[in-house]
Amino acid sequence: MRINRIKEKAMQGVFFLTAITSIAAVVLICIFLFYNGIPAIAEIGILDFVGGQKWAPTNEPASYGILCMIVGSVYVTAGAIIIGVPIGILTAVFLARFCPPALYKILKPATELLAGVPSIVYGFFGLMVIVPFIRDNIGGNGPSLLAASIVLGIMILPTIIGVSESAIRAVPESYYEGSLALGATRERSVFKAILPASKSGILAGVVLGIGRAIGETMAVILIAGNQVQIPSSITDGVRTLTANIVLEMGYSTGLHRQALIATGVVLFVFILLITLSMQAIKSRSEKNG
């Protein structure tokens, strides 16, 4: 008896420690980011930093405005959503409701494989296929907002498909039967009865996709052009927050380096907002569900 009790206590301690580790990691990242980033933001001035369009850290005097990068990240993410969400949701509908079992056995692992492809490979794919295609057929130099949106749209597909498919499968079959019994077709029953019932789960998938798109770095650097500008067309180049950090971190010093870390703070705030909205969606769906 006694030994069992001691064992139990010990195991509890182990579980507690492992749980603490991941929380500690998050806390340490927060501390590091804010400790290094906030002073730079204070020195530059928050409005000049977040609202300034001029990013010229090596000029005399230097300017540290990241508005172009914020806009770039938002545009690229929005583009990925426009391309990835409709395809992802319709694929999930197909997989969950219409796919013949034999085909499902091939399609499902294929969509999962998409999640396992390293992002640099997506970048190469964009560089070798999508960039030349845009240059030759649509216009501009090739590396552009459009190229980044397409590749990110593909990259968020597995997230959206996976989460949406389970949300659709979680809808009680009685909704589907109820709709059929009223004389609705299969398609109408799926789109008007099942899909609305799974919308909070699908929304959660979309939000996760947004998180993935805004944080993506390697693929974007290769194909977005990385010019510091607010793009006036979809074939213009853009620089995202993540690209800004990676491109300049290697040679930056002093305030420049700190400003890059502060760029990370802004990115972190974005991710925080996304996670919070995710939590809000979750708790709302639990209440309704």
Added chain:
Amino acid sequence: MDKFTIKDMNLYYGKFHALKGVNLNMPKNQITAFIGPSGCGKSTLLKSLNRMNDLVEGCKITGDIRLDGEDIYGNIDINILRKRVGMVFQKANPFPMSVYDNIAYGPRTHGIKSKAKLDEIVESSLKDAAIWDELKDRLKKSALGLSGGQQQRLCIARALAVKPEVLLMDEATSALDPISTGKIEELCLKLKNQYTIIMVTHNMQQALRIADNTAFFLLGKMIEYGNTDQIFSNPREKETEEYITGRFG
């Protein structure tokens, strides 16, 4: 006049012979009840009448089922059939949307878009289902917030909204309290003037109270069919008598 006629019908789930040689005519504007122990095939037969059995893999039907003389397993638009033959399920299954949208779902499916027309259908359907007074102030609220009895009557209203000719009720009151059950039984007696009602019930008292005709099923066979009073007071078959007097089942 007979609304539904079933001739020499057999139904198989894969190799399992679930309904054996059923012959049955169900008259218009009357209530017909199917009774029998669990697994006797009565729900299966009910679901064959609006072809919900099509959803079951490996389900095969032979024989002849006609609605107003038309073969419903022949060359027929299955969605029109289900519009004509409405169904209320054992467990109330309102959609997770507002009361109004639940009722309007069917009419919208069949192409009605005008708001005025939909308003009118929602009101008349809820009135027909005797639930208008309870729900008229919460049409925009979620249907999932209603009580079980209200949800089931909402489902009846939803079925009525597409103006069916027949209403199938699959143990529609088995999950409800006696007061809600009473309300739905009253409703059925009122509705039979306009609709033909076919119901499956586990509750023999319910069949006795409201059904005009009763069919007794056992192990996939229809043992006896006739006027409800005759079946309960003077059954022809020994199995029927044993079942209704509670000796098995």
